Amino acid sequence: MSAAAPVVETRLRDADRSQAAILLAARDEFANHGLAGARVDRIAERADVNKRLIYYYFGSKDDLFLAVLERTYADIREAEQRLHLDEVEPVEAIRQLISFTWHYYLEHPEFITLLNSENLHRAVHLKRSERIQEMNSPLVQLLDGILERGRRQHLFHAGIDPIQLYISIASLCYFYLSNNPTLSAIFGRDLRAPKAMAQRLSHMTELVLGYVMR
Amino acid sequence: MSAAAPVVETRLRDADRSQAAILLAARDEFANHGLAGARVDRIAERADVNKRLIYYYFGSKDDLFLAVLERTYADIREAEQRLHLDEVEPVEAIRQLISFTWHYYLEHPEFITLLNSENLHRAVHLKRSERIQEMNSPLVQLLDGILERGRRQHLFHAGIDPIQLYISIASLCYFYLSNNPTLSAIFGRDLRAPKAMAQRLSHMTELVLGYVMR
Amino acid sequence: MSAAAPVVETRLRDADRSQAAILLAARDEFANHGLAGARVDRIAERADVNKRLIYYYFGSKDDLFLAVLERTYADIREAEQRLHLDEVEPVEAIRQLISFTWHYYLEHPEFITLLNSENLHRAVHLKRSERIQEMNSPLVQLLDGILERGRRQHLFHAGIDPIQLYISIASLCYFYLSNNPTLSAIFGRDLRAPKAMAQRLSHMTELVLGYVMR
Amino acid sequence: MSAAAPVVETRLRDADRSQAAILLAARDEFANHGLAGARVDRIAERADVNKRLIYYYFGSKDDLFLAVLERTYADIREAEQRLHLDEVEPVEAIRQLISFTWHYYLEHPEFITLLNSENLHRAVHLKRSERIQEMNSPLVQLLDGILERGRRQHLFHAGIDPIQLYISIASLCYFYLSNNPTLSAIFGRDLRAPKAMAQRLSHMTELVLGYVMR
DNA sequence: CATGAATGAGGTTTCATTCAT
DNA sequence: GATGAATGAAACCTCATTCAT
Numbered sequence: 001m002s003a004a005a006p007v008v009e010t011r012l013r014d015a016d017r018s019q020a021a022i023l024l025a026a027r028d029e030f031a032n033h034g035l036a037g038a039r040v041d042r043i044a045e046r047a048d049v050n051k052r053l054i055y056y057y058f059g060s061k062d063d064l065f066l067a068v069l070e071r072t073y074a075d076i077r078e079a080e081q082r083l084h085l086d087e088v089e090p091v092e093a094i095r096q097l098i099s100f101t102w103h104y105y106l107e108h109p110e111f112i113t114l115l116n117s118e119n120l121h122r123a124v125h126l127k128r129s130e131r132i133q134e135m136n137s138p139l140v141q142l143l144d145g146i147l148e149r150g151r152r153q154h155l156f157h158a159g160i161d162p163i164q165l166y167i168s169i170a171s172l173c174y175f176y177l178s179n180n181p182t183l184s185a186i187f188g189r190d191l192r193a194p195k196a197m198a199q200r201l202s203h204m205t206e207l208v209l210g211y212v213m214r
Numbered sequence: 215m216s217a218a219a220p221v222v223e224t225r226l227r228d229a230d231r232s233q234a235a236i237l238l239a240a241r242d243e244f245a246n247h248g249l250a251g252a253r254v255d256r257i258a259e260r261a262d263v264n265k266r267l268i269y270y271y272f273g274s275k276d277d278l279f280l281a282v283l284e285r286t287y288a289d290i291r292e293a294e295q296r297l298h299l300d301e302v303e304p305v306e307a308i309r310q311l312i313s314f315t316w317h318y319y320l321e322h323p324e325f326i327t328l329l330n331s332e333n334l335h336r337a338v339h340l341k342r343s344e345r346i347q348e349m350n351s352p353l354v355q356l357l358d359g360i361l362e363r364g365r366r367q368h369l370f371h372a373g374i375d376p377i378q379l380y381i382s383i384a385s386l387c388y389f390y391l392s393n394n395p396t397l398s399a400i401f402g403r404d405l406r407a408p409k410a411m412a413q414r415l416s417h418m419t420e421l422v423l424g425y426v427m428r
Numbered sequence: 429m430s431a432a433a434p435v436v437e438t439r440l441r442d443a444d445r446s447q448a449a450i451l452l453a454a455r456d457e458f459a460n461h462g463l464a465g466a467r468v469d470r471i472a473e474r475a476d477v478n479k480r481l482i483y484y485y486f487g488s489k490d491d492l493f494l495a496v497l498e499r500t501y502a503d504i505r506e507a508e509q510r511l512h513l514d515e516v517e518p519v520e521a522i523r524q525l526i527s528f529t530w531h532y533y534l535e536h537p538e539f540i541t542l543l544n545s546e547n548l549h550r551a552v553h554l555k556r557s558e559r560i561q562e563m564n565s566p567l568v569q570l571l572d573g574i575l576e577r578g579r580r581q582h583l584f585h586a587g588i589d590p591i592q593l594y595i596s597i598a599s600l601c602y603f604y605l606s607n608n609p610t611l612s613a614i615f616g617r618d619l620r621a622p623k624a625m626a627q628r629l630s631h632m633t634e635l636v637l638g639y640v641m642r
Numbered sequence: 643m644s645a646a647a648p649v650v651e652t653r654l655r656d657a658d659r660s661q662a663a664i665l666l667a668a669r670d671e672f673a674n675h676g677l678a679g680a681r682v683d684r685i686a687e688r689a690d691v692n693k694r695l696i697y698y699y700f701g702s703k704d705d706l707f708l709a710v711l712e713r714t715y716a717d718i719r720e721a722e723q724r725l726h727l728d729e730v731e732p733v734e735a736i737r738q739l740i741s742f743t744w745h746y747y748l749e750h751p752e753f754i755t756l757l758n759s760e761n762l763h764r765a766v767h768l769k770r771s772e773r774i775q776e777m778n779s780p781l782v783q784l785l786d787g788i789l790e791r792g793r794r795q796h797l798f799h800a801g802i803d804p805i806q807l808y809i810s811i812a813s814l815c816y817f818y819l820s821n822n823p824t825l826s827a828i829f830g831r832d833l834r835a836p837k838a839m840a841q842r843l844s845h846m847t848e849l850v851l852g853y854v855m856r
Numbered sequence: 857c858a859t860g861a862a863t864g865a866g867g868t869t870t871c872a873t874t875c876a877t
Numbered sequence: 878g879a880t881g882a883a884t885g886a887a888a889c890c891t892c893a894t895t896c897a898t
Contacts, residue, residue: 015882034334037250040868050884055869057882073400115396116330120248123395136400163401164417171389176381179388181337182329186287186350187377203378210424229857254893264859266895275893443878462762464679468872478880480874489872501828543824544758548676551823564828591829592845595818602821603813609765610757614715614778615805631806638852657861682889692863697890699861 019057021047026054027068031110034117035065065117066125072114073135076104085142090150094212097146098205102173112178139166147212156212165212172204233271235261240268241282245324249279249331279331280339286328287349290318299356304364308426311360312419316387326392353380361426370426379426386418447485449475454482455496459538463493463545493545494553500542501563504532513570518578522640525574526633530601540606567594575640584640593640600632661699663689668696669710673752677707677759707759708767714756715777718746727784732792736854739788740847744815754820781808789854798854807854814846 025046029038040061044051058064083100085093105112118125126132143162150156176183176191184191191197239261243252254275258265272278297314299307319326332339340346357376364370390397390405398405405411453475457466468489472479486492511528513521533540546553554560571590578584604611604619612619619628667688671680682703686693700706725742727735747754760767768774785804792798818825818833826833833842 018882034248034250034331036248037334039866041866051868052870052884053882056884061868113334115393116334117248119393119395120251120327120330121395123399126396126399129399132400133402140401161413163403164413167390167397168386168417168421170393171385172382174393175385175389179329179333179384181333181335182340183381185337185340185343186346187354188347189377199375199378203382207382207421207425211421232857253891255891265893266859267857269894270858446878462676462678462759464676465762467870469870479872480880481878483873484879541762543821544762545676547821547823548679548755548758549823551827554824554827557827560828561830568829589841589845591831592841595825596814596845596849598821599813599817600810603817604809607757607761607812607816609761609763610768611809613765613768613771614774615782616775617805627803627806631810635810635849635853639849660861681887683887693889694863694891695861703889 018047018049018053022049022054022057022064023067023071026064027072027110027114030065030068030117031113034113035061035121038065062125066129069114069118069125070129070131070135072111073132076108076111077135077139079104080139080142086145090146090153090155091209091213093146094150094209095205097143098169098173098208099201101169102201102204105173105177109177112174116178150212160212165208168211169204169208172207176200232261232263232267236263236268236271236278237281237285240278241286241324241328244279244282244331245327248327249275249335252279276339280343283328283332283339284343284345284349286325287346290322290325291349291353293318294353294356300359304360304367304369305423305427307360308364308423309419311357312383312387312422313415315383316415316418319387319391323391326388330392364426374426379422382425383418383422386421390414446475446477446481450477450482450485450492451496451499454492455500455538455542458493458496458545459541462541463489463549466493490553494557497542497546497553498557498559498563500539501560504536504539505563505567507532508567508570514573518574518581518583519637519641521574522578522637523633525571526597526601526636527629529597530629530632533601533605537605540602544606578640588640593636596639597632597636600635604628660689660691660695664691664696664699664706665709665713668706669714669752669756672707672710672759673755676755677703677763680707704767708771711756711760711767712771712773712777714753715774718750718753719777719781721746722781722784728787732788732795732797733851733855735788736792736851737847739785740811740815740850741843743811744843744846747815747819751819754816758820792854802854807850810853811846811850814849818842 022043025043026038028046029043033039038061040051040054043064044054047054054064058067080097080100083096085096088096140162143166147156147160147162147165151158180191189196191200236257239257240252242260243257247253252275254265254268257278258268261268268278272281294311294314297310299311302310354376357380361370361374361376361379365372365374394405403410405414450471453471454466456474457471461467466489468479468482471492472482475482482492486495508525508528511524513525516524568590571594575584575588575590575593579586579588608619618624664685667685668680670688671685675681680703682693682696685706686696689696696706700709722739722742725738727739730738782804785808789798789802789804789807793800822833832838
């Protein structure tokens, strides 16, 4: 009886391990080459599994891409929740949210390229997902709470749409990093230099706080 | 007006027409499918030319992509110059620049997807271009002029980096449109509704003017 | 009636049930898709058993196909024996045999497609079977008896080969049903209409009786 | 001017030659292995062309299969027309039609297996064909003419449906050859022996003439 | 200037089958 | 008796590119 349990455990762990390895390799491949440019062969190689196993677990390249996207959103939303911004003063909460978003994108360049790929495809994959909206609703609630508290403390002006605000924050962080290669090429300037990066963060913070605070 | 001249002219005009047709078809194809997803066959079909001709004129798929990018930048910078913002009052000039950028991206969705593709490839194509920097320098000069005038009239505060400002304006417009499909999918909200679009434009204008004006 | 016996019995019955389910599912799959087009995965799914079990019981896809064929022949020969044509007047026996063959093929379309598949493969599977000839010999004996009785009663002419006759009867019924799709397509006529079907049966009966009766 | 023509000719001839080679190789491959069992690789090899060329000319395996079917029907209908049965006495015409059908199937075993494959697929390919019905209508007209002449000469009885008759003739010839492998296996008799073959032809002729003649 | 024919390499996906318990 | 995990080979098909005029 006690002998049987580990057997099942091991099996499950192997299956899980294979799936996790595939998901990780797929994330990198899709992030680096886009959906069309990604190669299933390379994913199998990187994950060190048989190519057939990818289809066994995920069905198709497109389904695998959706699985990667879902995992990607789950990761960032989880990290956001770990900030516990609902326990932080409103102004500081906004400041931290900007900083977090900036550094998260910086440390997770795959987030940006995966989303770009999905947008190129007009979100056909995400639209098929049943979990994606509920995964993102806590974020809206969180922002709503911060804005409400700021308004009650007469720090923020009324009528700020949490989604518009979130999009603005994301815009400022995302575009600078996402379009860094072309911007650097057309302006002939190193936008990745430490000083430029630091300036960018304060610039964005000023911009946003200047708007939300009355 | 000899017999030979018109023939040559016609040929040249045909050649120009073919090249223009290819460039236009390629722009749409690359914009809709990305670099890897684009098909040379489809470009030939859409341009109504023989596939071989594409190679005759442009050498390779990658070179064609670069040609499309160069044309794309030339188009937006030309349109910007046509605004003659150097003859407009500073505050109004910023306002118009935001509005122009917003509407240009809106009417030229290919601009966004082409740039995303190029960024996915870390601007390898643009880096090879010899004309791209000089094509974009007038923009920096223009912005510099506006900011300088604003500062002299005590409307804007000092020390605003024109490139940082331009990136912020572009960010706010670009991201909202570029990431519209995924944002709509995760928030379950129609961000393309006319009211949402109008709100977005004033939101962005407030945000930017609130920052540059002292 | 010990405690162990029912367990074993249950197991055996489970085993039988599994085998029967596989055989049935395989028959449908092979009938609908041919040997090459059939999928072991689909058979397992339809039979609601693990794929591995198919190999456990039947060894390989080809062996499974042979098992299906043997079962198919056993079924039709059994049904024929149940007619007890040896107790029926010769003319009526022929009439009933035609009618039975026609209706059996009609109600067992899998019989036709399975045989077509096996013929495509030049009967390599059946040739390996040790039971197939003995399963079919009663049919020849039966026909022989009918023809002999008919001849003695001066109803049929002499020298009719029972196998040739059986093949003719089968031909007329089989081809009409087997090739119905292509015939309907090339003649643009619905050969499955009730009236057409009824006419076909009398046409065939006339044809055959017109030949055997002197 | 005279130099240009052969150039075009050669090109066309090469294209035609390639297509013809593919069609021939495909016919053999599909005939020997069925649609699902056929391999595009083998077709390319047998036709001595690049595999890609098959898709260049025929689009897909299924479209190629349809092309083969259309060619197959064209061939038999052409051969039938070459008999000029409209110039032959009615009874002799029927006799010749049976003999022709028998020998055509005998010399063109691919006709049988191709049709079986298409029937397995419920004629999905033929149903998409726009030419197939018109290709087969001359046959019905021919038969109609023979039956009408026979009736006017008081040789045949009235009310014989030409399509039913054609199906019966085809049945008798087709099934014997098509199902020869399984029939030989279950009856343990060599149905291909010259004597058996000759007997079969007269048996069929007797059967059919016994029916049509009053 | 223009083109129909052709290709080698490699793409995603599927297959019957086996492994390890 | 039964099963989830895994695989090598090969399937159909596509791709950017070149050949031969």
